[in-house]
Amino acid sequence: MYDANRECKVSADASSYGLGGVLLQKWDEEWRPIAYMSRSLTPTEQRYAQIEKEALGLTWACERFRNFLIGKHFQLETDHKPLLSLLGSQPLDALPPRIQRFRMRLMRYSYSISHVSGKCLWTADTLSRAPVTRGETPADKEVFEDTNIYVDMIMESLPASTAYLEELRDQLQRDSVCARVMQLCAEGWPAHGINEPALKLYWTERTLLTVQDGLLLKGQRLVIPATMRNDVLNKLHEGHQGVVKCRERARQSVWWPGLSQQLNELVLNCRACCQERQNHREPLIPTQYPGQPWQKCGADLFTLKNNTYLLVVDYASRYVEIALLTPTRSNNVILHLKSIFARHGICETLVTDNGPQFSGAAFAEFAESYGFRHVTSSPRYPQGNAEAERAVQTVKGLLKKADDPYLALLAYRATPLQNGYSPAQLLMGRRLRTTVPILPALLVPALPNRDAVLLKERERKMKDVQRYNLRHRTQNLDRLAPGQDVWVTDQRSPGAVIGDHSTPCSYLVEGPHGIIRRNRRHLIAMQSPDGNRGDGAAEHILRGVPEQHSTECPAAAPSQQNVPEPPSTPTLRTRSGRAVVKPARLDL
Numbered sequence: 001m002y003d004a005n006r007e008c009k010v011s012a013d014a015s016s017y018g019l020g021g022v023l024l025q026k027w028d029e030e031w032r033p034i035a036y037m038s039r040s041l042t043p044t045e046q047r048y049a050q051i052e053k054e055a056l057g058l059t060w061a062c063e064r065f066r067n068f069l070i071g072k073h074f075q076l077e078t079d080h081k082p083l084l085s086l087l088g089s090q091p092l093d094a095l096p097p098r099i100q101r102f103r104m105r106l107m108r109y110s111y112s113i114s115h116v117s118g119k120c121l122w123t124a125d126t127l128s129r130a131p132v133t134r135g136e137t138p139a140d141k142e143v144f145e146d147t148n149i150y151v152d153m154i155m156e157s158l159p160a161s162t163a164y165l166e167e168l169r170d171q172l173q174r175d176s177v178c179a180r181v182m183q184l185c186a187e188g189w190p191a192h193g194i195n196e197p198a199l200k201l202y203w204t205e206r207t208l209l210t211v212q213d214g215l216l217l218k219g220q221r222l223v224i225p226a227t228m229r230n231d232v233l234n235k236l237h238e239g240h241q242g243v244v245k246c247r248e249r250a251r252q253s254v255w256w257p258g259l260s261q262q263l264n265e266l267v268l269n270c271r272a273c274c275q276e277r278q279n280h281r282e283p284l285i286p287t288q289y290p291g292q293p294w295q296k297c298g299a300d301l302f303t304l305k306n307n308t309y310l311l312v313v314d315y316a317s318r319y320v321e322i323a324l325l326t327p328t329r330s331n332n333v334i335l336h337l338k339s340i341f342a343r344h345g346i347c348e349t350l351v352t353d354n355g356p357q358f359s360g361a362a363f364a365e366f367a368e369s370y371g372f373r374h375v376t377s378s379p380r381y382p383q384g385n386a387e388a389e390r391a392v393q394t395v396k397g398l399l400k401k402a403d404d405p406y407l408a409l410l411a412y413r414a415t416p417l418q419n420g421y422s423p424a425q426l427l428m429g430r431r432l433r434t435t436v437p438i439l440p441a442l443l444v445p446a447l448p449n450r451d452a453v454l455l456k457e458r459e460r461k462m463k464d465v466q467r468y469n470l471r472h473r474t475q476n477l478d479r480l481a482p483g484q485d486v487w488v489t490d491q492r493s494p495g496a497v498i499g500d501h502s503t504p505c506s507y508l509v510e511g512p513h514g515i516i517r518r519n520r521r522h523l524i525a526m527q528s529p530d531g532n533r534g535d536g537a538a539e540h541i542l543r544g545v546p547e548q549h550s551t552e553c554p555a556a557a558p559s560q561q562n563v564p565e566p567p568s569t570p571t572l573r574t575r576s577g578r579a580v581v582k583p584a585r586l587d588l
Helices: 050-064 083-089 097-108 122-129 138-156 162-174 176-187 197-203 226-236 243-253 259-269 330-344 361-370 382-401 405-414 423-428 450-472 535-542
Strands: 008-014 018-027 030-040 073-078 110-115 209-212 215-218 221-223 296-304 307-314 320-325 349-352 373-376 485-488 493-500 506-511 514-519 523-525
Touching: 008 050, 008 122, 018 050, 018 122, 030 050, 030 122, 050 073, 050 083, 050 097, 050 138, 073 083, 083 097, 083 110, 097 138, 097 209, 162 176, 162 215, 162 226, 176 197, 176 209, 176 215, 221 243, 226 243, 226 259, 243 259, 296 382, 307 330, 307 382, 320 330, 320 382, 320 405, 330 361, 349 382, 361 373, 382 405, 405 423, 485 506
Parallel strands: 008 073, 073 110, 296 349, 349 373
Antiparallel strands: 008 018, 018 030, 209 215, 215 221, 296 307, 307 320, 485 493, 485 523, 493 506, 506 514
C-alpha cells in the first residue's frame, strides 16, 4: 500500500520498442514496488535517439505516477548516465530541443536523479522489453503532441533561411563523418568508447547531439559539415570582433569540433584586426642598481615656459643637474655635458633617447673622446629611458611651483629618498646646508651604508615589479622570427622583420621607407600570405647596420620554429580547444 510519509523512488528504462517504469517506497531497509507501468513506443518515438527514449521514459513515468509524486521530493533512477546532467545540472538552453521539453515538463516535480547499473534496474528493464500493447491514452497523446509542437517551434526559429537549411541537410549526408554521427545518434552510441578516430571528436559531446528533421544539432546549435565551415567562420568574424565576441556568436547557433580554437586562430591571423590590435604590456624589468654613484646616468631634453633644458640624472643617487639650452643644437648639449662632467666626473654609461642632439656624428665623437658608452632607447619608446623621463616629471613640478628655482633644486637634492639618504648624501657623502636650520654636527661628511642602501633598493624594486605586473596584467610577447610580417603601430604601415637588434626587445624592420628600429611593443605579428621571407636577404641588409646599445627589457623566450607536421588524423580537443594528450602507460 502507498504511504504518503515514506520515501519514494521512480525507476524507468527504455528499449528500442517500449517503455517501462516502477514506483517504489522504502520500508525499513527495503524498497518495495507500489505501482508498475509499461507501454509500446509509437513508430515516431522508435526513431528517437536512445538518449531521448531514456528521457521520455523518465518523463512518462513521472507523468503516470504524478498523483503519488506531486508535492513531495523523490528519487529518479536511470541506467543512462548522461541523463544525470541533462535532467539535472545542465542549463536549460544548452539541451537538445526534445530533451529540453522533457526537462520543462519535469519542472513541476521535486526530484534528485541518480545512476544505477543496468543489471540493478531489472524491474524497469523487464517492463520495457515486454511492453503492454494498447492504444494511446489521452495523456500519452498529450505528451507526444506537446513535445512535437515544441520541437517544431525550435526548428522554425533557427537563425537560417530555408535554402541554407536544405543545403545543410544535403552536405550533412555527403559528409562521411557527420553522416556516421547522425547514424550513431539514431541507433545509439557504443557504451565504452569508439575506435573511429574522426568520431572521437564527437564522443565527448554525444549526450547533446541529436537529429531533428534531417539536421544534426548539438543542443539548439547546428552542426556544420567540413565543406561549409570556412564560410561560417568568415560570417562569425564579420565586424572584426574579438575572440570572445566571436565565440559568443557561435554559441548561439553553430558548432563543430575545434570551433573555439579555429576562431582563435582566425582572429589572431586577421590582417585587419592586427592593424588595430594593441600588444599586452610586458612584465616590468627594473634597472639594475649601479655599484657606484655617477657610474650610470640618464639624459633628456624638456621644454618649460618656452625654454628648453638639458637634464642629467644619476641612476644611483637620483641627483639631478639641469642646464638651459640656447639654442638646442648638438654642440650646445655637448658643451653643457662637458661642464657637468667637469663637476662630477665622467660617467661610464649615458642613456638617452634618439633625439637629433644625441644621434648625430658629433655626439658619437664626443662619447668616444670622453670614454663613456652611449646607450639609446628604441625610437618612440620613452620607457627605455625611464629614469630620465621620471626625473623630468619631478623637475617640471618643482620649477612650475617655485618662485626661486635654485632653492627648489636645493630642496630636492637635500630631501631623503625611500632608502633614508638624500641624493646629495648618496653622491657626495654629505648633507647640504639649506634654509632649514640644522645642527652643525649633521653637516660633517659621512659615507652612507652601501649594503643597507642596496638592500632597500632591491626590496623597493621587487615591490614595484609586483605591483606593476599585477595592475597591468602583463604577459610576455612572443619572439619575432626573421622574415616575419609585422604591422608597425606608430607608423601605421606594414613591414618585415630583418632580425634582432643588438639590444634586447628591439628589432630591425624593413618598412616602406627603409630600415627602422622598433621596440617589440610597436610590432604586431601578422600572418604572411606568401610565407616568410628568406633569411639570405635579411642577412644582406643586416650587415650595414651599426651596433647600438639599449637598457630596455630582454626579449621574450623564443618560440619553437621547427613545428612538426600535424598527424593525418584530427587532434582530439576539449570544449575550450585544448588538445587532449593521452597518458603514457607502462607497457607490460
